[in-house]
Amino acid sequence: MIRLLLISFFLLQLISCKSYQIDDATVKENSIQEFKNPYFDNPEIDYVYKAQIEVYGNKLGGIFVAKKISDSIHRVVFTTEFGNKLMDFELSDNDFKVNYVLEELDRKMILNTLEEDFRLLLKVNHQVNQSFENSSFNIFKSNSNHKFIYFFVNKNSNSLTKLVSATKHKEKVVFEFESKNTTFAEIIKINHKNIKLKIELNQITN
Amino acid sequence: MKIKFFTILFSFTVSIGFAQEQKMSNSEILNFKNEVTKETKNIKSLKTDFVQYKHMDFLSKDIETSGKMVFKAPNLLNWQYTKPYQYSIVFKNNKIYINDQGNKSTVDAKSKMFEKINKLIVGSVSGNMFDDNEFTITYFKTKDYNIAKLFPKTATIKKYIKEVNLFFPENESTVSQVKLIEPSGDYTKIVFKNKQVNAKIDDSAFTN
Structure with missing residues (x-):
């Protein structure tokens, strides 16, 4: 019995130590040096979405707004349907400024998680450290602070359809994009793998 | 010459600004x-369509949503957005029922909190907010409107709201427009249309 437990334990260890790999992907040489995420890059556009958040089984909704307010800074606001602000941030590659946060949401863990998510979502220019491809995607890998970001660009539509933030071994956050014209994502799904947090954004048009 | 022109133009604009909004006299306030x-x-009941404009200075356009509101005395309320998405919130039996595009949830409203929200929404539409201990109120009039400006007294509300403006069309006793101004200066403006007072409303209007 103990032996079985030990074997299962080691097996489990082996499996969980497997490094993060993309299905059927092969390394591609001489690829691009920089990848540009096009979805929040236009300073002329107010990016407005209906948001649905599911956190540890609790669901809440609201309006998510993002706008590029300078070359390096995005403003991000989250309000309720009634319009009152829950959060208001400004963020760039290195800075994160909280303009406002509702007292009940002013928790370090919440703010750190959102800062990380929004930076992944909004950051435009990424250095490419390695490129891969499989039958469906061109994949660009960017190294960032002990983490790795993978951009999956669909070979047919040429649009960014998935962004994965991973450690050496496993996925941490997966972003999925649905885009009709390759520069604007109508639907964005953010799915955390290590905490029970899902965010879905659907574009609002009047 | 140019400077003089601008000075005149500026003072003219300012005086128009003042002429537009005048403080009510004490007797006018009392009457109103x-x-x-x-x-x-x-x-006994209120039914109205509304358009909501969320203004944030950094955006190039206000975010516009619209829908309808139904109220039945003493405390049934359905606030429903129909464009550009479906979202409704019903206050009933000390509970808040939310239907967010088919995702339904219920929140137990702590009675005091429930009362406050209910009172704020119903008061905003009907205009009956004058006896509230929560606000300091000042009164203005323009050619078209009587305006009540409410400034919160308590620190709790001050954190969210700097000022609430209620617009009553001349010769009307219910509100046609509400403006909720945040401490940052950004605001939410709600404009009511097709208002019906005391129309017959079935209780089924408060199910979402």
């Missing part, structure tokens, strides 16, 4: 309050 209080006492 009496009218509104008298009318709102008779409100």
